[in-house]
Amino acid sequence: MEILVEKLNYFYNRKTPFEHQAFEDISFCVPSGKVLGVLGPIGSGKTTLARALNGLIQPTSGKISIDGVDIKKFGPDLRKKVALVFQQPEKQLFEETVFADIAFPLTSRYEFSEKDIDLRVRKASATVDLDIDLIRNRSPFDLSSGEKRRVAIAGALVNDPSVLVLDEPASDLDPPSLSMLNDIIRSFTRTGKHTVVIVSHDMDCFLPVLDLLLVMNHGKMISFGSVREVCYELRENPELRITLPSLGLLVAELRARNIPMPEEGFDLQMIKNRLTHLLRIGRFET
Secondary structure, eight states: OOEEEEEEEEEESTTSTTOEEEEEEEEEEEOTTOEEEEEOOTTSSHHHHHHHHHTSSOOSEEEEEETTEEGGGGGGGHHHHEEEEOSOGGGTOOSSSHHHHHHHHHHTOTTOOHHHHHHHHHHHHHHTTOOHHHHTTSOGGGSOHHHHHHHHHHHHHTTOOSEEEEESTTTTOOHHHHHHHHHHHHHHHTTSSOEEEEEESOOGGGTTTOSEEEEEETTEEEEEEOHHHHHHHHTTOTTTGGGSOHHHHHHHHHHHTTOOOOSSOOOHHHHHHHHHHHHHTTGGGO
16 A cells, blocks of 8 residues: 655644654655665654554644545544554563454454454464464463564554554564564565555664665654665765665665666675675776
8 A cells, every 4th residue: 555645744742841843844655565664863753753654643734645545534443554563562462362462453343253353363473474373372471572573563464454564673683583574574565555664773684675765863854765865865974874774875885986786685695796796807996
């Protein structure tokens, strides 16, 4: 589903002495089937933006549309359309068993029979590579950080949302869990009908799946485009350079020096092979 954000503004503590603008005139479009990374320092407004996409907060002004429909028109059903997974999954998990936690969004909906719920839980669990038969009766609080994250994502996917928003999903995850998370994102967007928004202060681990990158700072959108475009644009920005994905920045620096690099993909071995080849043919002599 396409996400269209138009001139979005949000103020905390509006019309009080503590009024603070979280973000200002944010506008962008994410086509259906794409993965957007929202990057920025702490306090840049990126988490507030994630909550606005899910309807947890109402923007002071501006508009968010999902596939051409203003999200205000969805009402309470917006949570079925746009699922949000918080940074700390243990704050999202509360049921006594893993199965009950994943199934919770469905239990209050009378249109689902026990068989329907079981099928949906199995499908969501399979998407995140959880063996529900093995862990269905375990407490979610006895799981590892990576397993908790997957249970939280399965609970978000059980409603078959169109958009998945992940807030700092890399927090506390080891490399195998991060690789699994990227596989989950690829699986979710494979049909081209779903969209993912990843909110993080560190995008390096998500470079393999990112299509677009949005950089925020002090509540403003500083840059938006492909990873390659954004890294090239901001490579000389002293404040934001350190927040950019390191491989994306490396490729941008090489291209700025007229060193030919592949158009697609950010893989360290690929970059190494390309540089080795260029050295071998004397490309760096000029």
